[in-house]
Amino acid sequence: MPDQLLYATEAALNGLMAGVLYSLVALGFVLIFKASGIFNYAQGVLALFAALTLVGFQNGQVPFAHLINAVFGTDLHHFGWQLPALVAIVLTAGVMVALAIVIERYVLKHLVNQPPIILFMATIGMAYFLEGFGDIMWGADIKKLDVGLPQGLNETIDAVTFEAFGYGFFIDNLDIVASVVAALLVISLTLFSQYSKQGRALRAVADDHQAALSVGISLRFIWVLVWSIAGFVALVAGIMWGSKSGVQFSLSLIALKALPVLMLGGFTSIPGAIVGGLIIGMGEKLFEFFIGPMIGGATENWFAYVLALLFLVFRPQGLFGEKIIERV
Amino acid sequence: MRKTITAIALAMAVATPAMADLVVPNLSYRTGPYAPGGIPYADGFNDYFTLLNERDGGIGGEKVVNPECETAYNTEKGVECYEATKGSGALVYNPLSTGITYQLIPKVSADGIPLYTPGYGRTSAANGKIFEWVFNYPANYWDGASVAIKYLLDQNGGDLSGKRIALVYHNSAYGKEPIRTLQELSKKHGYELIEIPVDHPGQEQKSQWLQIRRDKPDYVLMWGWGVMNAVAIQEAANIRYPMENFIGIWWSGSENDVLPVGDGANGYKSLAMHGTGMDYPVYGDLKTYVYDTGKASGAGDQVGSVLYSRGMYAALVISEAIRKAQELAGHSAITAAELRNGFEALEITEARMAELGLPNFGQPFAASCADHGGPGHALIQQWDAAAKKWNLITGFIAPDDEVLTPLVMEDSAAFAAENAIAERCN
Numbered sequence: 064m065p066d067q068l069l070y071a072t073e074a075a076l077n078g079l080m081a082g083v084l085y086s087l088v089a090l091g092f093v094l095i096f097k098a099s100g101i102f103n104y105a106q107g108v109l110a111l112f113a114a115l116t117l118v119g120f121q122n123g124q125v126p127f128a129h130l131i132n133a134v135f136g137t138d139l140h141h142f143g144w145q146l147p148a149l150v151a152i153v154l155t156a157g158v159m160v161a162l163a164i165v166i167e168r169y170v171l172k173h174l175v176n177q178p179p180i181i182l183f184m185a186t187i188g189m190a191y192f193l194e195g196f197g198d199i200m201w202g203a204d205i206k207k208l209d210v211g212l213p214q215g216l217n218e219t220i221d222a223v224t225f226e227a228f229g230y231g232f233f234i235d236n237l238d239i240v241a242s243v244v245a246a247l248l249v250i251s252l253t254l255f256s257q258y259s260k261q262g263r264a265l266r267a268v269a270d271d272h273q274a275a276l277s278v279g280i281s282l283r284f285i286w287v288l289v290w291s292i293a294g295f296v297a298l299v300a301g302i303m304w305g306s307k308s309g310v311q312f313s314l315s316l317i318a319l320k321a322l323p324v325l326m327l328g329g330f331t332s333i334p335g336a337i338v339g340g341l342i343i344g345m346g347e348k349l350f351e352f353f354i355g356p357m358i359g360g361a362t363e364n365w366f367a368y369v370l371a372l373l374f375l376v377f378r379p380q381g382l383f384g385e386k387i388i389e390r391v
Numbered sequence: 392m393r394k395t396i397t398a399i400a401l402a403m404a405v406a407t408p409a410m411a412d413l414v415v416p417n418l419s420y421r422t423g424p425y426a427p428g429g430i431p432y433a434d435g436f437n438d439y440f441t442l443l444n445e446r447d448g449g450i451g452g453e454k455v456v457n458p459e460c461e462t463a464y465n466t467e468k469g470v471e472c473y474e475a476t477k478g479s480g481a482l483v484y485n486p487l488s489t490g491i492t493y494q495l496i497p498k499v500s501a502d503g504i505p506l507y508t509p510g511y512g513r514t515s516a517a518n519g520k521i522f523e524w525v526f527n528y529p530a531n532y533w534d535g536a537s538v539a540i541k542y543l544l545d546q547n548g549g550d551l552s553g554k555r556i557a558l559v560y561h562n563s564a565y566g567k568e569p570i571r572t573l574q575e576l577s578k579k580h581g582y583e584l585i586e587i588p589v590d591h592p593g594q595e596q597k598s599q600w601l602q603i604r605r606d607k608p609d610y611v612l613m614w615g616w617g618v619m620n621a622v623a624i625q626e627a628a629n630i631r632y633p634m635e636n637f638i639g640i641w642w643s644g645s646e647n648d649v650l651p652v653g654d655g656a657n658g659y660k661s662l663a664m665h666g667t668g669m670d671y672p673v674y675g676d677l678k679t680y681v682y683d684t685g686k687a688s689g690a691g692d693q694v695g696s697v698l699y700s701r702g703m704y705a706a707l708v709i710s711e712a713i714r715k716a717q718e719l720a721g722h723s724a725i726t727a728a729e730l731r732n733g734f735e736a737l738e739i740t741e742a743r744m745a746e747l748g749l750p751n752f753g754q755p756f757a758a759s760c761a762d763h764g765g766p767g768h769a770l771i772q773q774w775d776a777a778a779k780k781w782n783l784i785t786g787f788i789a790p791d792d793e794v795l796t797p798l799v800m801e802d803s804a805a806f807a808a809e810n811a812i813a814e815r816c817n
Contacts, residue, residue, distance in 0.1 A: 070605055077597050129690045136685065140692075195422070202690065203426040205621065207651045215629045215655075233604055235597075235629055304594070307625060309651025313424030313592040313618040320595070351598040361562045361588035363598060 066230070073232045074352040075345050080238030082344020083245045087300040088321035089328065089336040090248065091293040096330045097269045098289040099171075101182045105190035107318025109159075109294055112193050114301030114310040115201040116158050118208050120151040126200045148210035152298070159294030160287075167287045175282070194315060203312060208305035212240050241303045245337070248299060252292070252333060261288055269331075319364075323371035329384025338382060339371075346370045413450060413713060413725070415440065415706075416476040417457045418469055418486040421689070424592045425464035425617045427647045428698055430689055432487055433459065435702030437688035438681050442673075443710055445680040450713050451723035464617075466490040473498060482713070482730045483507050485705055489565035497810070499524045504727040505734055507712075509705050510535075510641055510664050514568055515802035517764020519735065520814045522803065526734045528708075528765025529756050530664045530790075532614075533798060535640045536569035537790035538662060538769040539612055540576045542638070545788075552581030557608035559599060559615065559623055562588040566614045569640070571802075573612070575794050593619025600626035613639040620648035628655030635660065641769070644781070645697040649774045657776035660784070662769045665704050666752040667781055669695035673703075673748030697781065704753055711747075712737050735760055754787050760816035764799070767792075 088110060095103040103109075119126060123142040131139055146154070170185055213236035225231035256262035267275040268285045276282055301310070304317050328339025347363040347370070355362045374382065417436055420429030440455040449455055458479065460472035469491030473484060483505045486492060492512035499506045506525045508516070514533045516525035530538075544551055558573055560566035570586060577584045585608055587599050593615065600623075603611060611632065613623055620643045627637050635658045639648070644661025674695070681687050682694065693699045716725045716733025725733070738757040744750060756765040768787035775782055807814065 070601075074598065074601060077601060081595060081597055132690070198422065198426075202692075203421065203430055204692075205427045205618075205647045205651050207653060209653075214625075216631060233601060233630060308594055308618050308622045311424070311427055311618055311621075311651075312422070313594055316424060316592055317594060348598055352601075355598070359588065360586070360599075361590045363595065364590045 078345035078348030086340030109297035163290035329381030332383030335383030431693035432702035435699035439706035534767030634658035
C-alpha cells in the first residue's frame with residue numbers, strides 16, 4: 064500500500080474515533096431537543112460542571128472552599144480522603160439529577176408555553192450561571208482526571224498494522240474506550256426509549272406535548288428525566304474529554320464541536336448524532352491531511368461547519384432529522 | 392434625592408482610588424478557558440504590590456492600588472477594560488495578552504500611558520526609537536525562539552544542518568510571532584522548519600500529532616497557551632515523542648501544562664526568563680506581611696508557581712520603574728509620562744535583585760531611549776514528573792542579536808511608516 068494511502072487510512076480511523084467523542088456531546092443536545100424542543104446551549108457547560116464535580120468528589124475537595132475561607136477566615140481545602148472512581152461517578156450522577164430537578168423547578172416550569180427562543184435564551188443564562196457556579200464551587204485551576212481509563216498508543220493495532228503494511232497505525236486507547244462507551248450508551252438509550260414505560264412516555268412527549276398531557280403523562284417529570292439523562296451523557300463526555308486534557312474551563316467549548324454534528328445528523332435523531340459525528344470527524348481529519356498543508360493548516364474548526372452546511376444544502380433537516388411539512 | 396446623590400458620591404469615592412495613590416490597573420483573567428494561566432499571574436502581581444504597601448508604606452510613601460478588570464483573555468474586553476480604567480490615573484498597563492497588546496499600542500501612544508509587556512506582545516516594540524510608550528524587557532518572543540535554537544545548536548555540536556524542527560503554535564497573533572525569526576534562523580543554520588498551527592483553544596490536536604508522528608521531526612518547539620499546552624504534551628506522550636526533544640516557550644512551561652499529563656510529561660522542557668519556586672528571601676516578607684495577614688490575592692494557593700513568579704516579577708519591574716521615575720521627577724506622586732521616563736532609565740542589577748529578596752532570579756538589564764527590550768537572555772528548565780518540579784538545566788543563554796536586530800529594525804520601521812512615526816533618540 065502506498066505511504067500516502069496508509070497515512071490517509073490512519074487519519075480516517077482517528078477521525079472516526081474523534082467523531083465518536085463529538086457524538087457524545089451531540090447526544091446530550093439531541094435528547095433535550097427531542098423531548099422538549101429546547102436547543103440546550105448549556106450542554107457543553109453541563110459536561111464541564113459534571114467533570115469538575117467528579118474530580119472534586121474523587122479528590123475530597125471541599126466545595127466552595129475559597130468562599131468559605133474568605134468569609135469565615137478558615138483554611139479548608141480538602142476533606143482528606145480520596146474516593147474510588149466508581150463511587151465518585153455515582154455521586155456525580157446524583158448531583159446531575161439534582162441539577163435537573165433544580166433546572167426544571169426554577170427555570171423551565173416558569174417558561175412553559177413560551178416560544179422556543181425564550182427557552183433557548185434561558186439555557187444561555189444557565190450556561191453562564193453554571194460556569195460561574197462551577198468556578199466558585201470547585202476553583203478554576205486545571206485538574207487531572209484519572210478514572211483508570213487506558214490512554215496512549217494501542218500496541219496491538221500498532222503491531223498488527225506494522226506487520227501487515229510496514230507502518231504501525233496510531234490509535235489512542237482512550238478513543239477505543241470512548242467508542243465502546245458511546246456504543247453502550249446508544250444501545251442503552253434505545254432500549255430505554257423503546258421498552259421502558261418512562262421511555263415510551265418520553266417518546267410520546269417528543270411526538271406531541273398536548274397529546275401526551277391529555278393521556279396523563281407528566282410533562283414536568285419527563286423534563287426532569289430527560290435533563291437527568293442529558294446530565295449523565297454530559298458526565299460521560301466530561302470524563303472522556305477531561306481524561307484527554309485535564310478538567311479545565313475550555314471543556315465547555317467542546318459544544319462547538321457538537322454543533323456541526325447536529326446540523327449534519329439532525330437535531331432529533333440519536334443515530335443521527337452518531338453518524339453525524341463519524342462523518343464530521345473523518346471528514347475534518349481527511350481534509351486536514353490532504354488539503355490542510357496546502358492552505359496553512361488548522362482547518363478542522365471551520366471545515367466541520369463547511370461540511371455540515373454542504374449537507375444542509377441537499378438535506379435541510381439533516382441526515383436523520385424529521386422533515387417538517389406544513390400545509391397551508 | 393440629596394441623600395441618594397450623597398450616597399452615590401460616597402460610593403464612588405470609595406470605589407475610585409485616592410488621587411495621590413499610584414494606580415497600576417491589573418487587566419487580569421480569572422474566568423474562561425485561559426483562567427488557569429491568568430489567576431496565578433494576577434495573584435503574584437497583586438501580592439507584590441500588597442507587600443510594598445504593607446511593609447514599606449508603598450513606593451516613595453505613595454500607596455499602590457491595583458484595580459482589577461476582567462478581560463477573560465478576550466481582546467475586545469481588554470480594550471474595554473483599558474478605556475474603563477485609564478481615567479482613574481492609570482500609570483501603566485500589563486494586559487498579559489498579545490492580542491490585547493496589539494490593540495492597545497496605538498491607544499497608549501495617543502494617551503501617553505506606558506504599556507509593559509514582559510515576554511509577550513509585539514516583539515519589535517523593543518525598538519524604543521519607534522515605540523516610545525511600550526517596553527518589553529527583559530526578553531521577547533524572538534529572543535525566545537533564538538535561545539531555543541542556540542540551545543539546540545549546543546546540543547548538536549553547533550550544527551543543525553539537515554535537522555527538522557517542527558513549530559506547533561497557537562493559531563493567533565501570539566503563536567505566529569516566532570515564525571519569521573525561526574525562518575531566518577533556518578537560513579543561517581540549515582535546518583528545515585515545519586509549521587504546524589493549532590486553532591483556539593487547542594482541545595483537539597490529533598491531526599497535528601499524527602503529522603509529527605509521520606514526519607518525525609528531530610525537535611518540536613511549542614508556542615502555546617492555555618489548554619493547548621497540556622493537550623500537546625499529552626499527545627506527544629501518546630505518540631511517544633521523546634520529551635527531551637520537545638521545548639515550549641515560557642508561556643508553555645508552567646505547572647498547569649504538565650501536571651494534568653502526569654508521568655507522561657516527564658522530561659519536557661521549556662524556556663524560562665526567571666527563576667521559580669519559594670527559595671527566595673522575598674517569600675519571608677510575603678509570608679509575614681501578606682499571606683499570614685490574610686491579604687493574599689485570590690485563594691492564596693498559587694504561591695511559588697511559575698506564573699505566580701512571573702506576575703510578581705512584572706510587579707517588581709514596574710515598582711522599580713516607579714521608584715526611578717520618582718527619583719527623576721523629584722516627587723512621589725508621578726504621572727504616566729514621568730513613569731515612562733522611569734521605564735526608559737531603569738537599570739536592575741543583580742545586587743538590586745538580591746536587595747529585593749530575589750537573588751539570581753532574573754537577568755540584570757539596563758534600558759535606554761533606544762532599547763526597550765533588554766538583553767533577551769533565557770534559561771531552559773525541565774520537568775521532573777516524580778518530584779513535580781521544574782529544574783533549571785542551563786544558565787542564561789543569550790539570543791542571536793546578529794539575526795534579531797535587523798528583524799526588529801525592519802518590523803518597527805514598517806510600523807513607523809504605517810503610522811507616520813518619526814524616529815526618536817537621535
